[in-house]
Amino acid sequence: MSYENKKSAVSRSPLKAAPLRYAGQSLDEEIQRVAEDDIFIYIMAASMAIGFAIYEWLRWYLKTPPHPVVVTIFAAIVLVYTVRKVVLAIRKLKTLRMARDGERVVGQFLEGLRENGYRVLHDIVGDNFNIDHLLIGPKGIFTIETKTMSKPARGKPEIDYDGTQILVNGFKPERDPVVQAKAQAHWIKELVKELTGKSITVRPAVVYPGWFINQTQKTGRPDVWVLNPKALATFIDNSDGVMSDEDVRSFHAHLSRYVRNTER
Numbered sequence: 001m002s003y004e005n006k007k008s009a010v011s012r013s014p015l016k017a018a019p020l021r022y023a024g025q026s027l028d029e030e031i032q033r034v035a036e037d038d039i040f041i042y043i044m045a046a047s048m049a050i051g052f053a054i055y056e057w058l059r060w061y062l063k064t065p066p067h068p069v070v071v072t073i074f075a076a077i078v079l080v081y082t083v084r085k086v087v088l089a090i091r092k093l094k095t096l097r098m099a100r101d102g103e104r105v106v107g108q109f110l111e112g113l114r115e116n117g118y119r120v121l122h123d124i125v126g127d128n129f130n131i132d133h134l135l136i137g138p139k140g141i142f143t144i145e146t147k148t149m150s151k152p153a154r155g156k157p158e159i160d161y162d163g164t165q166i167l168v169n170g171f172k173p174e175r176d177p178v179v180q181a182k183a184q185a186h187w188i189k190e191l192v193k194e195l196t197g198k199s200i201t202v203r204p205a206v207v208y209p210g211w212f213i214n215q216t217q218k219t220g221r222p223d224v225w226v227l228n229p230k231a232l233a234t235f236i237d238n239s240d241g242v243m244s245d246e247d248v249r250s251f252h253a254h255l256s257r258y259v260r261n262t263e264r
Contacts, residue, residue, distance in 0.1 A: 023107025023122040026130045027100035031093060038089035042082040049078035102148025102209045103132050106229050110135060110144070113233065117245070119252040124188075124259055131184045136252050140241030141192070143184045144232070145206045147177055159208055161226040163217035166206070177206045181224045195254040201241065207232060 053075040056068045103122075110120045110133055118137030123130055133144040151157040152169060160167040166177055181204035189202045205225040213227050225235055243251075 023133065024100040024103035025123040026125065027096050027103060031096045031100065034089055034093055034096065038092070039086055042085045042089075046079050046082035049075040098150070099146075099148045103146045105209055106144065106146045106207055107133060109229050109232070113137065113236075117248065119248060121252075121255055121259060124255075125262055126187055129184070131188065134188065134255065135236070136243075136248055136255070137236075138243055138245075138248065139236050139239045140243050141188065141200060141202045141251065142236065143181065143188055143202060143204045145177060145181050145184065145204070146229075147173075147206060147208050149208070149211070151210060157211045158214055159211050159226070160214045160216055161222070163220065163222035166226060168211075177226070178224045181206050191258065192251060192255070195258060196250065198247075200243075200251075203239065203241070205232065205235070 053068070053071045056071040059065070060068050107120070107122050110118075113135065114120065116137065118135055121134040121136075123132065124134055131143050132146045135142040135144060149168065155169070158169060160170075164178065166173060185202040185204035189200065192202070193199050203225070204223070205227065207227060207229045209229055211228060213231075215226075225232075227235060
């Protein structure tokens with residue numbers, strides 16, 4: 001029996017663990033879902049309706065009992081509904097792709113911090129949420145939420161942050177990124193405690209690629225950093241956190257194992 005025949009009978013993966021997730025993986029998965037579920041199925045429905053209408057017209061042309069008007073009305077209704085759904089799905093895909101590309105840009109920037117002793121994990125999946133990036137290094141552990149938004153056609157793309165509230169061109173976001181970032185940091189803190197038995201401080205950050213961040217807080221240090229990705233390295237360097245190389249390796253190993261296990 002050849003090796004190919006043997007391995008088809010009894011085989012297993014040569015990989016001991018699943019690969020780590022990459023930046024923007026959840027968004028890639030959502031993009032694929034939208035493309036398959038929210039576009040393809042409607043295009044197929046419209047094609048079937050149009051095909052049915054053509055069939056009825058052929059029956060009429062061939063002098064068989066036709067019902068072209070009824071079928072054409074039905075096909076028109078399906079077509080209008082499909083076009084509407086596809087247009088909405090295309091808009092959603094555009095937003096998702098922009099968000100994915102933003103996460104990848106930030107992820108690539110964070111990868112450059114490895115030479116400074118940092119370890120990076122991307123797209124950590126929790127219950128009905130995900131953490132875009134996790135940075136573990138000499139200054140501690142940081143959760144990083146990426147918000148990629150279209151810039152206004154006119155004016156300066158500006159975000160105001162007073163230490164508690166974010167305003168994007170003067171408007172509050174639908175979902176509060178500060179609350180979201182705090183929740184993510186707390187979840188990682190509890191996860192690290194569960195995995196290692198150690199209680200550590202996790203600092204949350206929200207980054208807006210391509211936007212100018214106007215820090216309006218007068219005194220004190222905010223619980224959540226809100227900044228442009230280019231300023232992130234400086235903020236981390238100025239942090240007063242301290243973590244030993246041993247802890248960096250330990251936390252990274254435990255969290256990496258958790259990410260791999262959740263992928264099974």
